[in-house]
Amino acid sequence: MPEEQPKVIYKDSASRSVQQEKIKFGLKIKLSVFVILLIILVVSIIASVLTMTITKREEKQSAQQMVRNMNLSIEYLSSTASDAIVSFDDLLLVNTIEKVSGFEDVEYIIVTDKKNYVLGHSKGVDQIGRKLTDKLSITALKSDKVIIQPEFKHNDLAPSYEISSPIMFRDKKVGVARIAYSTASIFHNLLIVKRNIILTSILVIIGTLALGVLGSIFLASITTKPVKALVDGLRAFGSGDLNFRIKIRSRDELGYLADEFNKMAKEMKEYQKLQVEREVEKNLFAMAKKIQSSLVPQEDLVLKSINVAKYFRTVFGVGGDYYDYFEIGKDHLGVLVSDVFGKGMPASLVMVTIRALLHTYKGGILNSTAELVDIINKRIWMDFKGEQYATLFFIIIERKTGKLIFTNAGHLPLLVYRKSAGTYMIKENGELPIGMMGDTVYKNYAFKLEKGDLIILNTDGITEAENDKQEQFGDKRLKELIKQNSTSSADKIVSNVIKQVRKFMGDAAQHDDMTFIIIEYKGG
Amino acid sequence: MELKGLSIEVVEKDNGVIFRLNGDIKTDIYSDFLGFFKQKVEKANMIMDFTHVNYMSSSGVGALFNLDKVARENNKKFMLFGLNPSVKKIIELTKLYDKFLIYQTEDEAVKQLN
Numbered sequence: 276m277p278e279e280q281p282k283v284i285y286k287d288s289a290s291r292s293v294q295q296e297k298i299k300f301g302l303k304i305k306l307s308v309f310v311i312l313l314i315i316l317v318v319s320i321i322a323s324v325l326t327m328t329i330t331k332r333e334e335k336q337s338a339q340q341m342v343r344n345m346n347l348s349i350e351y352l353s354s355t356a357s358d359a360i361v362s363f364d365d366l367l368l369v370n371t372i373e374k375v376s377g378f379e380d381v382e383y384i385i386v387t388d389k390k391n392y393v394l395g396h397s398k399g400v401d402q403i404g405r406k407l408t409d410k411l412s413i414t415a416l417k418s419d420k421v422i423i424q425p426e427f428k429h430n431d432l433a434p435s436y437e438i439s440s441p442i443m444f445r446d447k448k449v450g451v452a453r454i455a456y457s458t459a460s461i462f463h464n465l466l467i468v469k470r471n472i473i474l475t476s477i478l479v480i481i482g483t484l485a486l487g488v489l490g491s492i493f494l495a496s497i498t499t500k501p502v503k504a505l506v507d508g509l510r511a512f513g514s515g516d517l518n519f520r521i522k523i524r525s526r527d528e529l530g531y532l533a534d535e536f537n538k539m540a541k542e543m544k545e546y547q548k549l550q551v552e553r554e555v556e557k558n559l560f561a562m563a564k565k566i567q568s569s570l571v572p573q574e575d576l577v578l579k580s581i582n583v584a585k586y587f588r589t590v591f592g593v594g595g596d597y598y599d600y601f602e603i604g605k606d607h608l609g610v611l612v613s614d615v616f617g618k619g620m621p622a623s624l625v626m627v628t629i630r631a632l633l634h635t636y637k638g639g640i641l642n643s644t645a646e647l648v649d650i651i652n653k654r655i656w657m658d659f660k661g662e663q664y665a666t667l668f669f670i671i672i673e674r675k676t677g678k679l680i681f682t683n684a685g686h687l688p689l690l691v692y693r694k695s696a697g698t699y700m701i702k703e704n705g706e707l708p709i710g711m712m713g714d715t716v717y718k719n720y721a722f723k724l725e726k727g728d729l730i731i732l733n734t735d736g737i738t739e740a741e742n743d744k745q746e747q748f749g750d751k752r753l754k755e756l757i758k759q760n761s762t763s764s765a766d767k768i769v770s771n772v773i774k775q776v777r778k779f780m781g782d783a784a785q786h787d788d789m790t791f792i793i794i795e796y797k798g799g
Numbered sequence: 800m801e802l803k804g805l806s807i808e809v810v811e812k813d814n815g816v817i818f819r820l821n822g823d824i825k826t827d828i829y830s831d832f833l834g835f836f837k838q839k840v841e842k843a844n845m846i847m848d849f850t851h852v853n854y855m856s857s858s859g860v861g862a863l864f865n866l867d868k869v870a871r872e873n874n875k876k877f878m879l880f881g882l883n884p885s886v887k888k889i890i891e892l893t894k895l896y897d898k899f900l901i902y903q904t905e906d907e908a909v910k911q912l913n
Contacts, residue, residue, distance in 0.1 A: 595826070616857075617858075661868065662865065664858075664861040666857050685857060685860070685861075685892070685895070687857070703892060705894055706894050707894050711861075735825075735826050735856045735858070736826065739856060745804070747854065786825060787825070787827055
């Protein structure tokens with residue numbers, strides 16, 4: 276018997292071809308870039324809002340300070356000028372103008388008389404005596420109180436302002452004092468403030484960026500680590516390593532996903548194992564079936580005095596039936612039928628053992644079927660340690676006389692249809708099935724055949740044959756059929772009975788091996 | 800519990816278990832039948848109720864023989880009751896009737912547990 280290795284087929288060749296693709300822009304980088312952009316955006320917004328509010332406040336404060344300075348200096352100028360005009364003290368006026376023009380942000384100083392003739396001017400003595408007729412001068416002259424030109428709006432500063440005040444002496448206007456202030460320094464200061472804010476913002480951005488990048492790399496690695504673990508796991512599963520387990524501790528969606536994948540791998544593994552087992556079992560059964568079929572005679576036997584016809588059908592996955600028939604010398608015919616309990620390899624081995632012993636000893640046992648059954652029983656009992664059983668019916672017929680001896684080890688009783696009388700003869704003698712007890716003593720039982728007798732040998736498979744209503748074909752139906760067909764030859768009887776059994780079964784599946792043998796004794 | 804055409808009901812008793820069988824014990828059930836009951840009879844006294852078993856093949860008798868053997872090896876009792884004539888007949892034909900502890904009724908079998 277050629278040894279066939281069970282073929283184990285892993286059906287994951289498709290998943291093996293999964294290529295390891297390089298990640299171009301990983302989650303880590305994407306997350307980092309996103310966080311950096313977010314930081315820049317937030318800091319920029321904060322910086323511009325800060326710049327706006329701070330410069331506005333600064334502008335207002337500076338303007339208010341300038342107005343205060345303007346009022347103080349004009350008050351000082353007008354009172355001093357009043358003294359100088361009244362006492363015609365030109366030196367005092369010049370000194371005062373010179374002093375005030377040294378004040379911060381002052382552009383020019385003009386002192387006029389009540390008709391707008393220049394009495395003193397910060398830009399030089401050559402201006403003295405000139406009559407001022409410009410709009411600014413006329414407005415200043417006409418006003419009886421301190422005014423600022425142009426109109427002062429601290430949120431929209433002009434490049435320069437002029438504050439003017441009437442110079443009064445004993446409630447009479449004796450002239451006009453005017454000081455022009457430049458706002459250039461305010462704008463300069465604001466520029467510096469803005470620059471500082473921008474500088475600070477940039478520093479903040481750089482600082483937070485540094486922190487942010489570190490933080491996002493950390494965050495990203497927390498997130499991408501389990502993702503990488505998942506990818507590694509799937510890759511391992513894909514390449515057939517179903518023992519791999521993804522280890523993710525976090526109890527978030529990724530952890531849940533990992534659990535699911537692990538569960539899937541476990542189930543796939545079990546399924547694969549089952550598939551392999553099935554495959555192995557299938558192969559073993561196929562082998563067992565092959566063994567079984569190769570052990571039994573394929574042709575019917577037609578002798579001068581005896582015809583032997585048979586039907587034999589094995590079922591996939593169910594071991595069991597074995598039969599054999601052979602001439603012993605010139606005068607004898609041996610027939611053996613056995614039903615091994617169980618299926619697959621062990622049953623096949625029992626069968627092989629029976630056959631080997633039968634063919635070794637068949638030549639020397641003309642007078643005792645029991646002797647051979649004894650040998651077989653002891654061997655099976657020893658080899659299979661009392662765990663494998665079989666029924667066995669062994670019969671030897673003396674062809675000339677029709678005398679037969681048989682031994683029945685737990686098999687169905689000897690059943691003979693006597694055509695001449697139209698009756699069945701049953702002999703229920705026998706002992707235990709083989710393999711059960713090592714010390715069972717099997718006996719020879721005798722029977723005398725008459726011309727036309729039919730010996731019926733079968734296994735349970737025939738009588739157990741079921742139709743789709745789960746009814747069994749049964750003993751009665753079988754006997755009745757044989758009786759009806761008894762005038763036909765052995766092979767015809769067999770084929771007719773089997774035809775009826777098949778008809779009875781219909782589409783229902785066959786569960787068991789079927790062996791059906793008719794021995795027709797035609798007389799010596 | 801259902802094995803190929805045979806349903807099994809388990810009744811726990813003080814000193815053993817009754818298995819009520821319902822259906823047929825055919826040839827193809829042999830391995831499953833043996834596998835199922837073997838591990839049970841190793842641990843406890845076992846009574847099989849055959850009242851609703853209509854048919855048993857000779858291999859079924861073989862399975863009972865094996866269970867009886869396992870029970871003896873483990874000092875447990877393996878008993879049968881309620882055998883109908885055809886089941887009784889097949890056990891007789893396989894010449895094993897005397898080997899088993901067979902009782903007519905459930906009460907008789909249960910009595911043996913104590």
